[in-house]
Amino acid sequence: SVRELEMWSAAASQLAVAVENARLLREAQAALRVREEFMSIASHELKTPLTPLKLGLYSMERRIAAGQPVELASVLKSKRQVDRLAGLVEDLLDASRLELGRLALNSAPLEVGQLVAEVVDHFRHAFERPFSVEVPPDGVWMLGDRDRLEQVLVNLLENAHKYSPAGAPIAVRVERTGEAARIQVQDHGIGIPGADQAQVFQRFYRARNVSHRNFGGLGLGLFISHSIVKMHGGSLALCSREGEGSTFTLDLPRMAAHEVRRLPRRVLV
Numbered sequence: 352s353v354r355e356l357e358m359w360s361a362a363a364s365q366l367a368v369a370v371e372n373a374r375l376l377r378e379a380q381a382a383l384r385v386r387e388e389f390m391s392i393a394s395h396e397l398k399t400p401l402t403p404l405k406l407g408l409y410s411m412e413r414r415i416a417a418g419q420p421v422e423l424a425s426v427l428k429s430k431r432q433v434d435r436l437a438g439l440v441e442d443l444l445d446a447s448r449l450e451l452g453r454l455a456l457n458s459a460p461l462e463v464g465q466l467v468a469e470v471v472d473h474f475r476h477a478f479e480r481p482f483s484v485e486v487p488p489d490g491v492w493m494l495g496d497r498d499r500l501e502q503v504l505v506n507l508l509e510n511a512h513k514y515s516p517a518g519a520p521i522a523v524r525v526e527r528t529g530e531a532a533r534i535q536v537q538d539h540g541i542g543i544p545g546a547d548q549a550q551v552f553q554r555f556y557r558a559r560n561v562s563h564r565n566f567g568g569l570g571l572g573l574f575i576s577h578s579i580v581k582m583h584g585g586s587l588a589l590c591s592r593e594g595e596g597s598t599f600t601l602d603l604p605r606m607a608a609h610e611v612r613r614l615p616r617r618v619l620v
């Protein structure tokens with residue numbers, strides 16, 4: 352009867368609402384778990400450099416009070432820990448700026464080859480590892496935020512270094528493609544398992560072959576880099592094989608020859 356039909360349809364829609372509520376609850380619980388897990392990892396990551404830093408400073412204080420010399424090596428060690436802390440805090444701030452849409456670019460014409468060569472040079476001096484760099488001799492120009500692009504390069508090189516065995520070479524190449532300034536960073540490190548490759552650009556995501564104990568990290572670097580590259584109208588892609596290595600390819604819209612010719616002289620020199 353019509354009455355019975357109405358009852359069944361009311362029951363069916365109530366059931367649908369209940370199923371939907373249960374799904375929403377599961378989602379909210381999962382989101383909470385992710386957040387709690389993140390809080391615990393973030394606190395651990397922040398605390399790791401803080402403990403030795405505190406001990407180091409206390410011991411320097413004692414030495415100075417006792418009229419003993421403080422070794423440069425201990426100061427440098429503390430400085431490295433402060434740098435690491437500052438880097439973590441900066442990444443957390445950038446991730447939140449991105450989430451709130453408050454990260455703005457400050458773009459100007461720049462030559463990609465020179466920027467890349469400078470960053471690679473810095474890594475050569477900081478680490479005992481062969482870093483090679485190839486850039487086109489006649490320059491590749493683009494409109495971009497120099498500091499933010501430098502941040503992306505530093506992140507890609509830091510990852511290549513962190514996830515590679517000691518002594519393995521890292522190669523950086525800049526080339527001009529049809530419409531892009533292409534930068535590639537290639538390492539021969541641990542690689543990224545196929546199943547994780549699509550997710551590594553997501554916030555907080557870390558591949559299953561990196562454990563929090565062996566390699567510190569918050570899983571924010573690639574999320575921030577990918578976002579900065581997208582804001583420039585570019586793309587960031589990866590090609591990797593677990594156990595063999597990874598190549599990250601960064602394509603940024605480059606300026607055409609006639610646009611470069613129109614740049615004021617003071618920019619070009």
Ligand code: ADP
Nearest residue numbers: 510511514542551557558568569570571572573
């Ligand atoms: P973090 O290094 O702090 O974990 P990132 O966002 O920079 O965070 O990278 C996310 C994840 O991508 C890393 O945890 C790691 O699993 C993987 N990854 C990134 N770069 C490399 C690389 N060069 N080699 C191997 N794995 C990498």
